[in-house]
Amino acid sequence: MPDPLLRIEHLDAFYGDVQVLWDISLKIYPGEVVAVIGPNGAGKSTLMCAIMGLVRARGRGGPVVTYDGQALDGVSPEEVVRKGITLVPEGATVFPDMSCMDNLRLGAYSLKDRDRETALLEEVLTLFPKLRERSRQTAKTLSGGERQMLAIARALMSQPRFLLLDEPSLGLHPLMVSLIFENIEKINERGVTVLLVEQKVTFALKMSDRAYVLENGHVVLDGPGESLLGDEHVRKAYLSVS
Numbered sequence: 282m283p284d285p286l287l288r289i290e291h292l293d294a295f296y297g298d299v300q301v302l303w304d305i306s307l308k309i310y311p312g313e314v315v316a317v318i319g320p321n322g323a324g325k326s327t328l329m330c331a332i333m334g335l336v337r338a339r340g341r342g343g344p345v346v347t348y349d350g351q352a353l354d355g356v357s358p359e360e361v362v363r364k365g366i367t368l369v370p371e372g373a374t375v376f377p378d379m380s381c382m383d384n385l386r387l388g389a390y391s392l393k394d395r396d397r398e399t400a401l402l403e404e405v406l407t408l409f410p411k412l413r414e415r416s417r418q419t420a421k422t423l424s425g426g427e428r429q430m431l432a433i434a435r436a437l438m439s440q441p442r443f444l445l446l447d448e449p450s451l452g453l454h455p456l457m458v459s460l461i462f463e464n465i466e467k468i469n470e471r472g473v474t475v476l477l478v479e480q481k482v483t484f485a486l487k488m489s490d491r492a493y494v495l496e497n498g499h500v501v502l503d504g505p506g507e508s509l510l511g512d513e514h515v516r517k518a519y520l521s522v523s
């Protein structure tokens with residue numbers, strides 16, 4: 282087994298004095314797709330924010346979040362992004378009055394090499410052909426699904442090694458949902474490790490190597506995606522199987 286790309290140990294997370302995550306420990310290995318499922322308010326988005334350094338976190342003495350062997354505790358969100366971790370937040374926004382192309386270029390703002398930027402843009406537009414068709418349109422004229430694609434594509438422009446996707450299929454038509462999941466698989470095949478928060482539980486568990494079930498701020502179950510699909514609690518609570 283290789284070393285984990287990301288390791289969380291005994292994470293407690295807070296908004297002000299209010300604790301919302303308790304003693305979360307998890308590992309994500311290079312190249313994996315790991316899903317986090319759980320009801321509304323369970324703390325899924327907070328977990329992603331904790332990785333990015335966006336919420337107050339505390340551990341039990343040792344490092345709380347370790348990425349590629351380095352502790353991320355106290356590291357600014359900007360520095361976390363520079364280390365190759367990118368979050369596409371829930372309901373991610375794009376710049377409405379800018380073209381798709383300019384939104385994408387902004388994703389690579391820290392890249393100084395123009396030729397590399399053009400090559401990267403070409404790669405991303407190959408992955409998202411719809412965005413190539415729409416490249417000159419302003420983002421506000423895109424459909425909800427196209428906008429979500431643009432948000433994910435823009436995140437890829439920062440060349441993440443580890444991509445956090447918070448409910449990428451939220452509010453989308455089933456056909457668009459399938460397309461988003463296909464794209465996540467392609468992104469993963471290109472070597473990007475993915476942490477996926479998703480309410481489309483069947484999709485998420487089928488495509489993930491492993492998954493964690495978060496309820497009321499606690500990890501209550503974890504295991505291979507396929508085996509959680511057959512778990513009685515998961516089936517009753519998330520798949521409406523009685």
Ligand SMILES: Nc1ncnc2c1ncn2[C@@H]1O[C@H](COP(=O)(O)OP(=O)(O)OP(=O)(O)O)[C@@H](O)[C@H]1O
Pocket residue numbers: 296301319320321322323324325326327328371
């Ligand atoms: N900025 C905030 N300030 C205070 N409390 C917050 C804040 N954001 C979230 N919370 C609380 O933290 C808890 C976990 O919220 P979180 O958004 O992480 O849940 P979630 O699992 O992502 O839910 P959903 O499925 O609805 O997106 C909830 O009780 C929520 O009310």
Ligand SMILES: [Mg+2]
Pocket residue numbers: 325326327371447
């Ligand atoms: Mg959320």
